[in-house]
Amino acid sequence: MILPMRKITAKKIGDTVAELCGRANILLRPDVLAVLRSARKNEKNRLAASALEAILQNARVAAEEGMPICQDTGLPYVFLEIGQGVCITGGGLSAAVNDGVKRGYGAACCRESVVPHPLSRGKSAYTPAVIHTEIVPSDKIRVTVFPKGFGSENKTKLKMFRPTEDISALAGFIVSCVAEAGADACPPYMIGCGIGGGADQACLLAKKALLRDVRKRSPDPVLRKLEDQVLQKVNRLGIGPMGLGGKCTALAVNIESYPTHIAGLPVAVNISCHALRSAAAVI
Amino acid sequence: MKILHTPLSKDKLAGLKAGEQVLLCGTVYTARDQAHKLLSEVLRKGKKPPFELASGVIYYCGPARAPRGRAIGSCGPTTSSRMDAFAPLLLKAGVVAMIGKGGRSQEVAQAIKSSGAVYFITYAGCGALLAKSVRKAALAAYPQLGPEAVYRLEVEDFPLIVGIDATGGKIRGL
Numbered sequence: 001m002i003l004p005m006r007k008i009t010a011k012k013i014g015d016t017v018a019e020l021c022g023r024a025n026i027l028l029r030p031d032v033l034a035v036l037r038s039a040r041k042n043e044k045n046r047l048a049a050s051a052l053e054a055i056l057q058n059a060r061v062a063a064e065e066g067m068p069i070c071q072d073t074g075l076p077y078v079f080l081e082i083g084q085g086v087c088i089t090g091g092g093l094s095a096a097v098n099d100g101v102k103r104g105y106g107a108a109c110c111r112e113s114v115v116p117h118p119l120s121r122g123k124s125a126y127t128p129a130v131i132h133t134e135i136v137p138s139d140k141i142r143v144t145v146f147p148k149g150f151g152s153e154n155k156t157k158l159k160m161f162r163p164t165e166d167i168s169a170l171a172g173f174i175v176s177c178v179a180e181a182g183a184d185a186c187p188p189y190m191i192g193c194g195i196g197g198g199a200d201q202a203c204l205l206a207k208k209a210l211l212r213d214v215r216k217r218s219p220d221p222v223l224r225k226l227e228d229q230v231l232q233k234v235n236r237l238g239i240g241p242m243g244l245g246g247k248c249t250a251l252a253v254n255i256e257s258y259p260t261h262i263a264g265l266p267v268a269v270n271i272s273c274h275a276l277r278s279a280a281a282v283i
Numbered sequence: 284m285k286i287l288h289t290p291l292s293k294d295k296l297a298g299l300k301a302g303e304q305v306l307l308c309g310t311v312y313t314a315r316d317q318a319h320k321l322l323s324e325v326l327r328k329g330k331k332p333p334f335e336l337a338s339g340v341i342y343y344c345g346p347a348r349a350p351r352g353r354a355i356g357s358c359g360p361t362t363s364s365r366m367d368a369f370a371p372l373l374l375k376a377g378v379v380a381m382i383g384k385g386g387r388s389q390e391v392a393q394a395i396k397s398s399g400a401v402y403f404i405t406y407a408g409c410g411a412l413l414a415k416s417v418r419k420a421a422l423a424a425y426p427q428l429g430p431e432a433v434y435r436l437e438v439e440d441f442p443l444i445v446g447i448d449a450t451g452g453k454i455r456g457l
Contacts, residue, residue, distance in 0.1 A: 047302060047304075047444065047454075050304070054406040054412060054442070055406070057412055058406070058410070058413075061412050062411035062412075065411060067347075067350060068347050068356070069408070069411060070357060070409075070411075071344065071345060071356065071357040071359050071410040072345075072361070072410075073347060073357075109349065109350045109356050110347055110348065111346070111347040111348065111356070112429055112430055113345075113430070124429050124431070149408075151361060151385075182385060182456070183384065183385045183386055183404075184363075184364055184384070184385035184386060185362070185385070186408040238455065238456060242404060242406065242407050243386065243404065244302075244444070244454060245454070245456050275408040
């Protein structure tokens with residue numbers, strides 16, 4: 001039996017992306033705000049507390065004035081979960097997404113942070129976005145916009161462990177990534193981690209892990225234990241908000257996993273600054 | 284809280300201690316990666332830089348677009364360590380203070396100490412809040428760099444924390 005396809009116009013996708021770009025860059029995620037507020041409440045170190053207070057105040061100012069939370073409005077990532085029952089009409093998908101980013105970033109007074117060539121650089125613009133698509137069994141499209149700042153993206157690391165490696169070595173690696181980032185990437189951090197798949201999949205999972213609510217731990221008991229262990233260790237590093245010391249160097253560790261090869265154990269770490277921004281909608 | 288006014292003399296900076304919070308009033312110049320690269324080429328050739336570096340304050344920042352009617356858009360600091368390779372040369376050319384986020388290399392810390400300069404950090408990831416302390420912004424050099432161009436900012440009560448002081452003392456987390 002052939003089911004009728006649900007038609008979604010490219011324009012509708014572009015409009016949604018534009019709206020999400022504004023929302024993601026201007027309004028801090030409620031889960032991120034919640035963990036920041038709780039960190040502020042618990043911080044006794046005077047300088048660290050003043051930094052957390054400034055972060056919360058900044059979120060208020062950005063929302064009230066409709067300005068981006070951070071001048072680094074990121075390399076725009078757009079994740080699309082496209083239902084296999086959807087037919088996209090009236091234009092190309094990538095063009096529609098990039099048009100939406102341009103409109104959304106422009107209206108929100110973002111920064112043109114994307115150069116057209118990594119070596120010869122050139123004049124910066126809002127686009128192209130990095131677009132990830134996945135085909136899922138539904139008749140809808142879920143759109144997520146994730147502006148990823150590069151102060152934190154620059155600290156990304158991948159390590160291919162031996163499959164016989166002890167879990168504590170993985171924890172040690174993740175903690176070392178944070179130690180090496182120091183105060184460069186705007187702590188307190190949220191740490192995304194991808195374990196499994198191949199090198200590319202691990203890196204993608206690490207980034208996607210940051211899209212999960214930072215108050216929610218992994219439903220997988222092995223991963224949950226690792227998340228808790230890493231968070232505790234990271235918070236003993238003493239880096240603190242903006243490098244000012246205190247007890248919160250990270251606010252959350254989110255780990256995602258995928259099956260992998262018998263010979264391998266890839267681990268990728270993608271750090272986010274305290275201004276972890278994303279917004280999603282279903283069409 | 285101590286208020287500092289530009290131009291900053293090395294005498295004014297000498298009394299500051301790492302971890303001290305201060306407010307800055309006056310003129311600062313934004314410059315980040317590409318502007319540093321261009322400035323360094325100019326200085327290495329012994330030519331005159333396109334804006335005054337003597338007693339200057341460099342802010343590692345590439346602002347977002349200014350909303351209508353505002354002096355500047357979101358304008359927080361960028362990662363200072365990317366400018367480490369260029370900083371000693373700029374200090375030698377007369378820069379007395381740098382504003383950014385995160386740690387500095389040993390070499391830069393040493394250059395700060397030997398020149399009597401100061402490295403300040405400001406609230407990173409707080410560009411909307413910091414924009415409130417910027418009264419004016421004008422293009423000063425390298426317009427071709429877009430958001431990475433050099434802007435002359437007039438700031439008022441711009442919040443800073445001494446990251447590395449003129450004696451080489453630094454905040455523990457840096």
